Amino acid sequence: MATIAVPVAAGNSLAAVKPKHRAKNRPGESLHSQRRLEAVDQQVKALHYRKMGLTYAEIADRLGMGSPQTAWSAVESALKRTLQEPADDVRKLELGRLDAMFMPVYADACRGDLAALNSALNIMTRRARMLGLDASVRTENRTDLTANSAAGVLIVGGVMTPEAWAAASKEQSNG
Template sequence: MTGNNVRQPDERLRAQQCLELRREGHTWQEIADQLGYADRSGARKAVERLLDRTEFESVDEYRVLESDRLDALHAAYWTAALDGDLDAAKLVLRISAQRCRLLGLDLPARVSIEPGPAGEDFAVTAARLMTEIMDADARTLPDFLTSDPSSPEVESEPWSNIGK
């Protein structure tokens, strides 16, 4: 990109070259130097943008490659981590966290909302549930909340005497 944030025609090609170099095992800094990025983050961001808009086969291939690399690193430090090497244990945890991000394992759980009882619309269900809650609460609420508010011995707001 240029200073005015207009994408250059060759940007996609250059990002594809970044991805290919990364697949070959080059570091982000090596890729940045070879392809003329200001620093390693430019090369990394170019690949991230490319993967965001690239067909799924390429993304899946890259995920498999990165996952294999993480597996190799994990295996290399696993025994040392289990033997009590604190630095190795920290590295194994970081590798695991990276794998979770790569594979999407740290995404929020999907929630499925099931339809209510057949033939009952939302308003009817809500009214029925509120009635059930009120009936249950009436059996467990303190007396001042279930008494007749017009009765002289019941204050309209029992909490209003706080600080008196």
């Protein structure tokens, strides 16, 4: 198998492609083993050739890969890696911004400021969503048919006053 040098411009995200752990890697193998580094190098070359307009069959031939499917997999792996790294950086930046916004709002929310409480909850919700902390919500659709429903009457509970809300919250916290 011939080794082909592919020029990669300095600063190009492909120059800094790092190997990532995948299920088919050998157990106990270092993330920076020679085999993995060579695989990443081949992925970078495959992506470069694809950008030049070569077909997957041509890429496979030039890089000594077994099939066009292998070349396609190499290109896909390189693309995923180059897209994931900037996304991780943006995610870190956004989490830092949310943390900075949360600090002053949280202090006000703890003092009873309802607007600050709402803002804090919104920030917490956004942060949890970004981190994937929210579990899937399972919903169950139930219909409660009562005597009043046949007549088309919908019975809705009353609106809670702030005092009733505070009492219910206190009761829930205690028991």
